[in-house]
Amino acid sequence: xxxxxxxxxxxxxxxxxxxxxxxxxxxxxxxxxxxxxxxxxxxxxxxxxxxxxxxxxxxxxxxxxxxxxxxxxxxxxxxxxxxxxxxxxxxxxxxxxxxxxxxxxxxxxxxxxxxxxxxxxxxxxxxxxxxxxxxxxxxxxxxxxxxxxxxxxxxxxxxxxxxxxxxxxxxxxxxxxxxxxxxxxxxxxxxxxxxxxxxxxxxxxxxxxxxxxxxxxxxxxxxxxxxxxxxxxxxxxxxxxxxxxxxxxxxxxxxxxxxxxxxxxxxxxxxxxxxxxxxxxxxxxxxxxxxxxxxxxxxxxxxxxxxxxxxxxxxxxxxxxxxxxxxxxxxxxxxxxxxxxxxxxxxxxxxxxxxxxxxxxxxxxxxxxxxxxxxxxxxxxxxxxxxxxxxxxxxxxxxxxxxxxxxxxxxxxxxxxxxxxxxxxxxxxxxxxx
Amino acid sequence: xxxxxxxxxxxxxxxxxxxxxxxxxxxxxxxxxxxxxxxxxxxxxxxxxxxxxxxxxxxxxxxxxxxxxxxxxxxxxxxxxxxxxxxxxxxxxxxxxxxxxxxxxxxxxxxxxxxxxxxxxxxxxxxxxxxxxxxxxxxxxxxxxxxxxxxxxxxxxxxxxxxxxxxxxxxxxxxxxxxxxxxxxxxxxxxxxxxxxxxxxxxxxxxxxxxxxxxxxxxxxxxxxxxxxxxxxxxxxxxxxxxxxxxxxxxxxxxxxxxxxxxxxxxxxxxxxxxxxxxxxxxxxxxxxxxxxxxxxxxxxxxxxxxxxxxxxxxxxxxxxxxxxxxxxxxxxxxxxxxxxxxxxxxxxxxxxxxxxxxxxxxxxxxxxxxxxxxx
Numbered sequence: 183x184x185x186x187x188x189x190x191x192x193x194x195x196x197x198x199x200x201x202x203x204x205x206x207x208x209x210x211x212x213x214x215x216x217x218x219x220x221x222x223x224x225x226x227x228x229x230x231x232x233x234x235x236x237x238x239x240x241x242x243x244x245x246x247x248x249x250x251x252x253x254x255x256x257x258x259x260x261x262x263x264x265x266x267x268x269x270x271x272x273x274x275x276x277x278x279x280x281x282x283x284x285x286x287x288x289x290x291x292x293x294x295x296x297x298x299x300x301x302x303x304x305x306x307x308x309x310x311x312x313x314x315x316x317x318x319x320x321x322x323x324x325x326x327x328x329x330x331x332x333x334x335x336x337x338x339x340x341x342x343x344x345x346x347x348x349x350x351x352x353x354x355x356x357x358x359x360x361x362x363x364x365x366x367x368x369x370x371x372x373x374x375x376x377x378x379x380x381x382x383x384x385x386x387x388x389x390x391x392x393x394x395x396x397x398x399x400x401x402x403x404x405x406x407x408x409x410x411x412x413x414x415x416x417x418x419x420x421x422x423x424x425x426x427x428x429x430x431x432x433x434x435x436x437x438x439x440x441x442x443x444x445x446x447x448x449x450x451x452x453x454x455x456x457x458x459x460x461x462x463x464x465x466x467x468x469x470x471x472x473x474x475x476x477x478x479x480x481x482x483x484x485x486x487x488x489x490x491x492x493x494x495x496x497x498x499x500x501x502x503x504x505x506x507x508x509x510x511x512x513x514x515x516x517x518x519x520x521x522x523x524x525x526x527x528x529x530x531x532x533x534x535x536x537x538x539x540x541x542x543x544x545x546x547x548x549x550x551x552x553x554x555x556x557x558x559x560x561x562x563x564x565x566x567x568x569x570x571x572x573x574x575x576x577x578x579x580x581x582x583x584x585x586x587x588x589x590x591x592x593x594x595x596x597x598x599x600x601x602x603x604x605x606x607x608x609x610x611x612x613x614x615x616x
Numbered sequence: 617x618x619x620x621x622x623x624x625x626x627x628x629x630x631x632x633x634x635x636x637x638x639x640x641x642x643x644x645x646x647x648x649x650x651x652x653x654x655x656x657x658x659x660x661x662x663x664x665x666x667x668x669x670x671x672x673x674x675x676x677x678x679x680x681x682x683x684x685x686x687x688x689x690x691x692x693x694x695x696x697x698x699x700x701x702x703x704x705x706x707x708x709x710x711x712x713x714x715x716x717x718x719x720x721x722x723x724x725x726x727x728x729x730x731x732x733x734x735x736x737x738x739x740x741x742x743x744x745x746x747x748x749x750x751x752x753x754x755x756x757x758x759x760x761x762x763x764x765x766x767x768x769x770x771x772x773x774x775x776x777x778x779x780x781x782x783x784x785x786x787x788x789x790x791x792x793x794x795x796x797x798x799x800x801x802x803x804x805x806x807x808x809x810x811x812x813x814x815x816x817x818x819x820x821x822x823x824x825x826x827x828x829x830x831x832x833x834x835x836x837x838x839x840x841x842x843x844x845x846x847x848x849x850x851x852x853x854x855x856x857x858x859x860x861x862x863x864x865x866x867x868x869x870x871x872x873x874x875x876x877x878x879x880x881x882x883x884x885x886x887x888x889x890x891x892x893x894x895x896x897x898x899x900x901x902x903x904x905x906x907x908x909x910x911x912x913x914x915x916x917x918x919x920x921x922x923x924x925x926x927x928x929x930x931x932x933x934x935x936x937x938x939x940x941x942x943x944x945x946x947x948x949x950x951x952x953x954x955x956x957x958x959x960x961x962x963x964x965x966x967x968x969x970x971x972x973x974x975x976x977x978x979x980x981x982x983x984x985x986x987x988x989x990x991x992x
Contacts, residue, residue: 267978303891316801318806318810319810322792324801328798334797357971359976384793385792387793396812398809406812463812464877464879465880469875470869470871479863482941483940483941487941489949532965534964535959535960536955576952588946611970613968614968
């Protein structure tokens with residue numbers, strides 16, 4: 183059974199390869215090697231499109247039946263839509279990072295398999311039946327919850343972006359990486375299902391002296407961060423579902439903390455413990471790391487909120503313009519840890535003139551927003567920039583302004599305006615302009 | 617108080633020579649009983665900081681170990697072996713059960729001068745498990761996870777006879793809280809997980825550790841990544857030095873130059889180090905390592921012993937140079953005004969920097985070493 187299927191697929195593929203060869207030949211003849219700048223209309227006039235005039239394999243031969251993939255996968259033609267890492271950033275891959283392919287996505291939701299990963303001690307493998315969440319410290323009753331217990335609290339659904347504080351951190355000294363996946367891909371946007379932290383804390387009974395919360399992970403890094411109680415009681419959640427399905431192992435299965443609008447490092451994965459205290463703990467990830475060194479040698483600590491930011495995802499170095507001049511769609515993402523994004527402006531001339539882009543899709547607090555700017559490209563070089571403005575009227579700053587205020591050694595919280603240089607051939611490069 | 621790092625180098629070199637000089641090249645003629653490869657796999661995390669296995673495994677600080685028992689010793693392509701290891705091969709070293717067992721028991725004794733700065737596995741049974749695991753990994757990287765045949769899978773899931781379910785009405789509902797969910801945590805449970813320490817010393821366990829005791833622990837558990845003097849191998853964190861570098865173009869943020877609190881060192885080492893073998897150090901060992909890190913940073917002398925009693929007497933040099941978040945007072949945020957829409961900048965845009973010059977984007981074929989910045 184299986185082998186006869188294989189044979190069908192194989193011979194089908196061979197036929198298709200043959201046809202593709204013929205098709206390319208026909209087009210080459212018609213287009214005369216003029217390449218990308220030939221409009222679709224001109225090619226169509228020269229010779230009819232065999233994809234239309236000929237019966238294709240997929241028109242005739244049946245593909246897989248139901249259940250070929252009990253858990254469905256993307257099309258084989260989407261193999262380029264994958265997370266990618268930058269190997270020189272870290273010593274090895276257990277404590278490392280990869281990046282969301284923003285240029286391959288649209289809308290505001292990040293598919294679960296493409297959400298960037300950041301681990302400090304590999305991906306912990308935990309059976310939900312073996313997982314426990316403890317609350318201890320300054321509480322009336324220290325408690326232990328099983329995953330089943332947590333499902334009995336009132337559940338809520340919220341869409342939030344998660345951005346690593348080091349997103350764009352490699353660009354402080356200047357343009358370095360060619361692609362929005364690498365410059366801005368430490369962000370994802372997911373609908374979470376879980377329980378507000380305030381309900382769990384109420385169950386244990388927080389002492390009036392309890393001003394801080396220490397979440398801790400169950401992985402070998404035993405990640406810890408200090409979170410002020412007001413934030414914990416406001417919108418923080420413990421979640422077990424992302425985009426409707428169970429958390430992915432690399433996103434903290436079976437339980438992670440959600441700290442809306444605040445840096446991703448605080449969203450402790452494989453969450454196993456919440457300790458209530460009267461002071462912050464000043465642990466490694468809030469002293470040695472995730473503090474922002476300034477030019478004068480002092481460093482900011484507890485820089486939690488992710489400031490207003492945006493990025494043009496298409497076109498960009500990994501997604502050049504292939505269609506030539508004429509109608510062109512510029513699109514991208516904008517977000518702010520202070521709330522909703524109220525406006526995004528786009529410039530095609532390196533910040534000389536700006537036009538307000540069209541925000542489309544849901545505008546949710548502390549979530550990615552999608553923007554579009556459609557225009558007629560005359561084929562001359564472009565310097566594309568986007569600038570977001572949030573509900574608190576904070577305006578995304580230039581990289582120059584950030585460097586003037588902080589120097590170039592902050593690593594974290596680089597939300598400066600990005601420039602893509604679009605050449606007359608449609609290719610794109612990460613540049614800085616004056 | 618130590619005078620200079622040069623002095624320290626002499627002391628440390630002498631010490632290393634002593635350790636390595638005590639080589640006992642006795643090729644143990646022990647016959648290895650068959651170990652349990654799965655048990656060996658569970659032990660492997662302590663090796664994983666330096667050795668990769670599985671499909672696509674690359675050399676790290678140590679060579680990748682796919683097919684290590686199938687290939688001649690010291691023959692992995694592209695890995696730079698120590699002179700000591702190459703010499704051993706010339707002298708006839710062949711990896712078999714007995715030689716692997718002897719090497720794993722004490723790498724630095726078995727091959728004096730090996731780059732494998734690992735204390736060894738003292739337990740013979742664990743060594744046999746490890747050897748069995750290494751033997752299972754084929755040259756192509758398969759075998760890390762044992763492949764279970766369908767027949768075995770079917771066998772391993774017998775249908776258990778179902779017990780009658782308890783009645784819902786018999787469930788005991790706890791009294792705490794609002795919704796009466798979860799159960800009270802036992803003191804032993806809280807003690808097992810609550811290991812965090814604060815700058816004021818809250819959470820410090822009883823115990824103590826000296827600089828002297830820290831030397832050996834550091835050399836066997838830490839130096840392979842962090843360097844013998846805390847200088848950091850490759851891109852692993854630098855732990856010592858970097859004083860007065862925080863305003864430099866390339867600041868060196870070390871325990872001594874940057875970390876504001878000593879409690880952070882103790883807490884982090886105890887919760888997350890050694891990388892790949894977390895929670896394996898005793899409290900006294902963590903005190904010793906913390907003391908030794910102070911010593912490597914010229915903050916205490918070699919006679920020093922750290923304990924809960926004198927912990928708060930240590931002030932870290934950079935403690936006063938942290939400020940709270942004042943980003944909103946920066947000029948670009950403080951002045952809330954309508955952004956410019958037209959003729960905002962003079963002339964045409966001029967490119968001042970290009971990513972292509974550096975060419976450090978993956979798959980770009982560029983020189984990774986030219987890249988600046990690190991996010992770890």
